[in-house]
Amino acid sequence: MAAVTLVTLTALATLAEPVVAFGAPYHHPYPAGNSNCSSSDLAQLALGKVLSDAAPVFGIYADVESSTSTWMREYADDTLIVHMNLPGTHDADTWNYSLATQQSLDHVTGLANITEFDPAAYRCQDLSMVSMLDDGIRVFDLRYAFDVTNTTLVFWHGPGLVSETATVDDVLFGFYRWLDDHPSEALFLSFQYEGSTTPYGSNDAGVQLQLFNALTSPAARQYFLQTTGSIGTLGEARGKITLLKRFGNDMLPAYYTTALPGIHFSPTNWTDNSPNITLVYNSSTGATAYIEDYYQPLTPANSTAEENIQWKLNATEAHLRMAATTHPNDLFWSFASSTNLVNNPPVTPAIQALGNGSLTPNGGVNQRLVPFLEGMKGKRLGIVMLDFYEQPAGLLPLFLSLLPPNGSSGGGGY
Ligand SMILES: *[C@@H]1O[C@H](CO)[C@@H](O)[C@H](O)[C@H]1NC(C)=O
Ligand SMILES: *[C@@H]1O[C@H](CO)[C@@H](O)[C@H](O)[C@H]1NC(C)=O
Ligand SMILES: *[C@@H]1O[C@H](CO)[C@@H](O)[C@H](O)[C@H]1NC(C)=O
Ligand SMILES: *[C@@H]1O[C@H](CO)[C@@H](O)[C@H](O)[C@H]1NC(C)=O
Ligand SMILES: *[C@@H]1O[C@H](CO)[C@@H](O)[C@H](O)[C@H]1NC(C)=O
Ligand SMILES: *[C@@H]1O[C@H](CO)[C@@H](O)[C@H](O)[C@H]1NC(C)=O
Ligand SMILES: *[C@@H]1O[C@H](CO)[C@@H](O)[C@H](O)[C@H]1NC(C)=O
Ligand SMILES: *[C@@H]1O[C@H](CO)[C@@H](O)[C@H](O)[C@H]1NC(C)=O
Ligand SMILES: *[C@@H]1O[C@H](CO)[C@@H](O)[C@H](O)[C@H]1NC(C)=O
Ligand SMILES: *[C@@H]1O[C@H](CO)[C@@H](O)[C@H](O)[C@H]1NC(C)=O
Ligand SMILES: *[C@@H]1O[C@H](CO)[C@@H](O)[C@H](O)[C@H]1NC(C)=O
Numbered sequence: 506m507a508a509v510t511l512v513t514l515t516a517l518a519t520l521a522e523p524v525v526a527f528g529a530p531y532h533h534p535y536p537a538g539n540s541n542c543s544s545s546d547l548a549q550l551a552l553g554k555v556l557s558d559a560a561p562v563f564g565i566y567a568d569v570e571s572s573t574s575t576w577m578r579e580y581a582d583d584t585l586i587v588h589m590n591l592p593g594t595h596d597a598d599t600w601n602y603s604l605a606t607q608q609s610l611d612h613v614t615g616l617a618n619i620t621e622f623d624p625a626a627y628r629c630q631d632l633s634m635v636s637m638l639d640d641g642i643r644v645f646d647l648r649y650a651f652d653v654t655n656t657t658l659v660f661w662h663g664p665g666l667v668s669e670t671a672t673v674d675d676v677l678f679g680f681y682r683w684l685d686d687h688p689s690e691a692l693f694l695s696f697q698y699e700g701s702t703t704p705y706g707s708n709d710a711g712v713q714l715q716l717f718n719a720l721t722s723p724a725a726r727q728y729f730l731q732t733t734g735s736i737g738t739l740g741e742a743r744g745k746i747t748l749l750k751r752f753g754n755d756m757l758p759a760y761y762t763t764a765l766p767g768i769h770f771s772p773t774n775w776t777d778n779s780p781n782i783t784l785v786y787n788s789s790t791g792a793t794a795y796i797e798d799y800y801q802p803l804t805p806a807n808s809t810a811e812e813n814i815q816w817k818l819n820a821t822e823a824h825l826r827m828a829a830t831t832h833p834n835d836l837f838w839s840f841a842s843s844t845n846l847v848n849n850p851p852v853t854p855a856i857q858a859l860g861n862g863s864l865t866p867n868g869g870v871n872q873r874l875v876p877f878l879e880g881m882k883g884k885r886l887g888i889v890m891l892d893f894y895e896q897p898a899g900l901l902p903l904f905l906s907l908l909p910p911n912g913s914s915g916g917g918g919y
Pocket of ligand 7: 774
């Protein structure tokens with residue numbers, strides 16, 4: 506396996522043409538019967554197969570050049586990551602989760618006796634992860650667990666199985682491929698174990714070992730930034746993935762914790778449903794992250810969508826004001842995403858982000874963030890995670906415009 510992966514990546518680095526819509530039928534370049542298939546051709550076929558397996562979660566790969574697909578090119582190499590505004594997507598892998606997807610996987614989820622539920626409760630995005638990348642999203646919240654047979658690591662949101670075929674490893678190859686096409690960009694992947702999948706799902710040693718293997722494969726060693734417990738400059742992070750570890754390896758020997766690069770956001774110190782978490786991610790240096798993850802507003806029972814949106818907006822804006830005015834050299838990570846499914850009527854992620862029609866004339870959190878962000882020109886806000894990030898259309902471009910690159914000393918050369 507390792508040898509095949511290395512051949513694939515070596516060939517990959519030499520790929521010249523910006524072609525490959527890998528979901529499309531493959532047109533073989535040689536006439537039938539010609540057996541001189543070069544190794545680079547086989548590598549392309551192998552990568553095409555992996556990306557096709559990944560497509561239900563990553564999206565159908567296509568190389569798109571746009572100003573937003575390379576927005577980091579304009580920023581100087583010595584820009585500190587903690588000084589940047591980085592847009593992210595919460596539960597990024599749920600973008601195609603619909604009733605049709607749910608039903609297409611009934612034969613799988615049925616094996617674990619998972620009962621039916623409203624797919625809208627678990628869907629947080631509408632556009633594929635490759636579209637997110639091209640639109641400028643750089644931080645991805647990814648939720649993994651074993652499939653129903655405890656065999657492969659796949660993506661879930663609660664009991665919502667996103668795909669049976671797209672494994673964590675397959676999807677990583679989508680990110681690797683995209684970085685080859687966009688070497689000026691720095692990506693940040695947050696991995697978190699998803700609980701409440703199958704009735705027996707558990708973050709056991711098997712899960713932890715398989716995640717470790719995916720994150721330390723020969724390909725991962727090449728594409729993940731190999732530093733631990735510190736966040737540096739954009740120049741160091743370009744063309745790489747910075748791993749955001751929202752998981753522990755407590756079922757494995759200590760080696761598995763120390764051998765994994767990235768930033769550790771200990772789940773025990775990530776206070777549940779908190780508007781204001783202070784999390785030390787490196788106890789030797791005291792490096793600290795300030796986090797808002799108030800995902801379920803603690804409104805009185807049976808509150809309206811309007812009230813739930815207002816409470817969430819309040820927490821998000823308070824944290825963003827804190828990011829703009831305090832701790833200039835620390836990491837800020839704020840979630841604008843939320844839900845209140847225990848409310849009656851239930852408030853879905855879409856209602857929180859986008860409102861509920863005439864019941865919420867001012868829209869949802871996303872619409873209401875626009876006037877707030879217009880007052881934040883020139884401010885560092887840090888990482889901001891969105892649901893349904895493309896709505897309203899001006900939201901993401903506005904966020905990306907708040908902090909223009911310093912002077913004219915762009916990275917260039919990419
Ligand atoms: C393989 O076949 C093609 C088309 O006939 C030819 O152009 C190419 O040189 C051959 N490659 C090798 C390595 O023999
Ligand atoms: C999205 O879901 C629909 C319905 O299940 C499915 O037909 C389609 O192939 C999915 N898209 C991708 C890229 O997998
Ligand atoms: C702007 O320049 C300052 C001083 O060199 C640097 O600390 C900061 O990281 C830069 N910020 C951006 C967003 O480029
Ligand atoms: C699913 O339900 C059936 C019938 O109640 C039961 O026999 C089976 O053991 C259950 N399977 C699991 C994985 O819980
Ligand atoms: C999966 O693993 C869990 C323990 O981690 C076990 O309880 C469960 O029975 C296993 N399920 C299957 C289908 O193997
Ligand atoms: C803490 O940061 C220092 C300096 O960057 C680094 O050498 C060390 O490995 C980090 N410790 C942990 C536990 O990440
Ligand atoms: C949680 O935070 C406390 C206090 O900062 C620290 O002592 C402890 O090591 C942290 N736990 C983990 C698992 O990082
Ligand atoms: C919430 O709504 C349910 C269903 O309409 C009702 O039974 C319950 O009494 C309500 N709770 C409160 C605190 O109003
Ligand atoms: C609004 O945010 C402030 C500051 O975080 C908090 O003290 C207050 O309780 C919040 N109000 C509501 C209704 O959420
Ligand atoms: C978050 O907590 C810190 C420390 O307790 C406090 O100084 C700060 O005002 C709080 N921020 C918000 C937005 O509540
Ligand atoms: C959203 O609107 C629909 C249709 O008007 C309504 O049935 C539902 O209760 C609303 N949900 C919330 C949380 O306001």
